[in-house]
Amino acid sequence: MKVTLSVIKADIGGYVGHSESHPECIAMGHKLLSEAKKIGKIIDYHVTKCGDDLELIMTHKKGTHSQEIHGLSWDVFVAATEVAKKLKLYGAGQDLLSDAFSGNIKGMGPGVAEMEIEERASEPVIIFMADKTSSGAWNLPLYKMFADPFNTAGLVIGESMHNGFVFEVLDVKENKRVLFNTPEEIYDLLLFIGSPARYMVRNIWHKDTKEISAVSSTQKLSYIAGKYVGKDDPVCIVRCQGNFPAVGEVLEPFAEPTIVEGWMRGSHYGPLMPVSMEDGVPTRFDGPPRVMAYGFQLADGMLVGPRDMFKDISFEPARQKANEMAYMLRKHGPFEPHRLPLEELEYTTLPQVMARLNNRWETNKD
Numbered sequence: 001m002k003v004t005l006s007v008i009k010a011d012i013g014g015y016v017g018h019s020e021s022h023p024e025c026i027a028m029g030h031k032l033l034s035e036a037k038k039i040g041k042i043i044d045y046h047v048t049k050c051g052d053d054l055e056l057i058m059t060h061k062k063g064t065h066s067q068e069i070h071g072l073s074w075d076v077f078v079a080a081t082e083v084a085k086k087l088k089l090y091g092a093g094q095d096l097l098s099d100a101f102s103g104n105i106k107g108m109g110p111g112v113a114e115m116e117i118e119e120r121a122s123e124p125v126i127i128f129m130a131d132k133t134s135s136g137a138w139n140l141p142l143y144k145m146f147a148d149p150f151n152t153a154g155l156v157i158g159e160s161m162h163n164g165f166v167f168e169v170l171d172v173k174e175n176k177r178v179l180f181n182t183p184e185e186i187y188d189l190l191l192f193i194g195s196p197a198r199y200m201v202r203n204i205w206h207k208d209t210k211e212i213s214a215v216s217s218t219q220k221l222s223y224i225a226g227k228y229v230g231k232d233d234p235v236c237i238v239r240c241q242g243n244f245p246a247v248g249e250v251l252e253p254f255a256e257p258t259i260v261e262g263w264m265r266g267s268h269y270g271p272l273m274p275v276s277m278e279d280g281v282p283t284r285f286d287g288p289p290r291v292m293a294y295g296f297q298l299a300d301g302m303l304v305g306p307r308d309m310f311k312d313i314s315f316e317p318a319r320q321k322a323n324e325m326a327y328m329l330r331k332h333g334p335f336e337p338h339r340l341p342l343e344e345l346e347y348t349t350l351p352q353v354m355a356r357l358n359n360r361w362e363t364n365k366d
């Protein structure tokens with residue numbers, strides 16, 4: 001059976017500040033999506049939050065880029081924004097960059113990750129949701145899951161994965177894409193995805209079967225809006241087991257926290273901390289960045305779950321390590337490498353400061 005899994009998210013208002021979503025906004029999501037389920041528009045759904053982002057997880061039969069499903073998500077975000085406005089939540093409607101829905105929610109602010117799949121006899125998927133970071137944050141973990149044999153034993157000893165995967169990399173500045181075959185082209189691949197602010201892994205396919213294996217949201221709010229309007233706070237869907245990495249291989253990259261951009265004012269690097277839903281509430285210096293992992297078994301399109309995968313106590317050391325890394329970076333205050341380099345601040349509040357000081361810079365005659 002063909003089924004589409006759509007994960008669409010937006011920050012429609014924070015409670016308190018940018019730290020969390022309000023239960024009433026989540027309840028509005030439930031209300032509208034349960035109505036859509038009743039009339040058969042969607043098969044099933046789960047509404048949750050990661051930090052200040054409202055996350056809509058939906059299954060349906062309408063394929064990717066469906067105007068109907070994108071429109072439904074838009075309506076949920078608009079209705080939840082009304083709730084946020086009533087409660088005077090912070091930044092109500094901040095990710096809805098347009099007044100009216102124009103057919104495709106991509107480019108309008110919300111983040112989107114979708115895949116249409118032939119549901120297998122058993123279909124375990126993991127949905128990653130992050131706050132206070134950008135889509136490039138998935139580059140390193142996706143590389144490890146699908147191309148690094150030190151992470152994914154199945155690449156070496158699993159017959160079904162031995163030939164590798166195809167990575168689609170998006171250049172978000174030039175709006176171009178390129179495909180890399182792994183393992184043959186991993187050095188070329190790494191050259192680009194090692195710069196995650198510009199090059200982002202968007203899709204991964206199984207090389208032999210061509211099955212879609214992983215998909216991430218690559219909407220970059222700063223490029224859409226032309227100025228800083230908040231962090232992208234991306235999502236990512238990964239299929240597991242069989243032809244794909246095992247659940248444990250998919251989660252393993254997060255056992256070693258990496259440094260990502262997006263902390264405080266979208267202008268600082270911080271460690272990506274794997275957390276359970278209860279701990280997906282970034283408060284220290286508006287962070288540090290968080291990632292949650294929800295596991296589902298699909299059953300004829302029904303979402304059996306979620307299992308809160310990072311609740312596992314074996315991720316405790318990673319959280320501990322991330323906290324230590326946070327202290328180390330925080331010591332630098334406004335200095336790199338905590339603060340982003342100037343080029344990366346192009347779309348934050350920095351341009352206004354630069355413009356104000358422009359006339360005071362004199363040519364150095366010494």
Ligand code: F6R
Pocket residue numbers: 017018091132230231262263264265266285286
């Ligand atoms: C939001 C974020 C926060 C804000 C900061 C300032 O995702 O990362 O760190 O950038 O709280 O927010 P404003 O400019 O809305 O007062």
Ligand code: MG
Pocket residue numbers: 011013014017018052090091094230
């Ligand atoms: Mg916010």
Ligand code: MG
Pocket residue numbers: 011051052053131132231233
């Ligand atoms: Mg957010």
